[in-house]
Amino acid sequence: MKTISLSGREVREAVSMREVIDAVRRGFVGLAGGDFEMPTRTALRDGRFLVMSAHHRPTQSAMVKTLSVNFERVPAITGTVTWSTLDRLDHLTADAGTVTTLRTGAATGVATDLLAAPDADRLTLIGAGGQAADQVRAVHTVRPLRRLTIVGTTEVRARSLANTLQAELEGTEIRTSTDPASAVGEAHIVCCATPATSPLFPASALPAEVHVNAIGAFRPTMRELPDDLLADSTVVIDELGAILEESGEIIHALRAGALAQDDLTELGTALTSAPFAHGRRTVFKSVGVAMQDWAVARLLADKFLC
Structure with missing residues (x-):
């Protein structure tokens, strides 16, 4: 029996964002099909301490x-991901912070590829913390960016992230801001990755056609998006049970009557349904589900436990 332990650097060296997006996409389809416990x-x-688990029935593997x-x-997220199967004694462990940022970015990539206009190339990112860079990398993988605007709580934080990403985004104009409302006005895609407890901008600040990803708020006490944006958009979520228990935006909008539960479509279902018509606002709201971590862990297991 052996246990392979991977650091964050080793995880990033082993898998590309494209691989993770493809794996997470397959995972969402499998989740919709009942493949997961x-x-x-x-x-x-x-929410300061979290435990997440997923069992993939077809492969008898678990994370x-x-x-x-x-x-x-810094970093804000630390912990361990553990992978095992019923048919072998070997295990794999990996840095949970890196797996979490990769899989969260990948879910944004899957949703953006489905819901954003095919020619979307202007991204506004609100938040310059640990999740931010992989949000940009994922969007850039599915919609190569011509312009990126980074909104930070301070200009220093926004500029620091811009400097980190500049070498990876050759040919992309990168701007910085501290004002979310003004920064979203010309965006094709918006990514929210903050621990906010109240909406980051009014719906009126957005263009008539835009795709918004919101991944920062993962507790009922947190909110990044206003009710009227959700009421006026096609809303896609990661998983209904998790959203109804943990998403402050959705819980608030449901209680306010701005949304009905029937207005929510799970991403796995959306991926296997008729294509979405573009021309209006779309929102992807995610609190993160264990299947995404399983998808990354399986990629790593296939590379290191073969």
């Missing part, structure tokens, strides 16, 4: 992730 995650201390979240430290 996936309980809603355990959240302790209002368990334990992590802690503290936005006042």
Whole structure:
């Protein structure tokens, strides 16, 4: 029996964003098809400690992730992902912070590829923390960017991320801002990756046609999007049970009557349905589900436990 342990650097060297997007896309389709046993995650201390698990029935494989979240430290997310199967003794463990940012970015990539206009090439990213860079990398993978605007709480934070990404986005104009409302006005795609507890911008600040990804808020006490945006958009979510328990935006909009539960479409279902018609606003709201971590862990297991 052996256990392979991978650092964050080793995880990033082993898999590309394109590979992770493709794996997470297949995972969402499998989730919609009933391939997974996936309980809603355990959240302790209002989401500061999380435990997530998923069992993939066809391969008899399972993933368990334990992590802690503290936005006042760097990195904010630390923990361990563990992969195992019933047919072998070997295990794989990997850095949970890296797996989490990769799989969260990949879900955004899957949703953006489905919902954003084919020629969308202007992204506004709100948030310059640990999740931010992989949001950009994922969007750029499916919609090569001509312009990126990074909105940070300070100009220094926004510029620091811009400097990090500049070498990876050759040919992309990168701007920085501290004002979300003005920064989204010309966007084709918006990514929200913040721990906000109230909406980041009014719906009126957005163009008539835009795709918005919201991945920062993962507890009922957190919100990045306003009710009227959700009411006026096609809303796609990662998984209904998790969203109804954890998404502050959706919970608030449902209670306010801005949305009905029937207005929500799971991403796996959307991927296997008729193509979406472009020309209006679309929203992808994700709180993150364990299947995404399983998808990354399986990629790693296929490379290191073969």
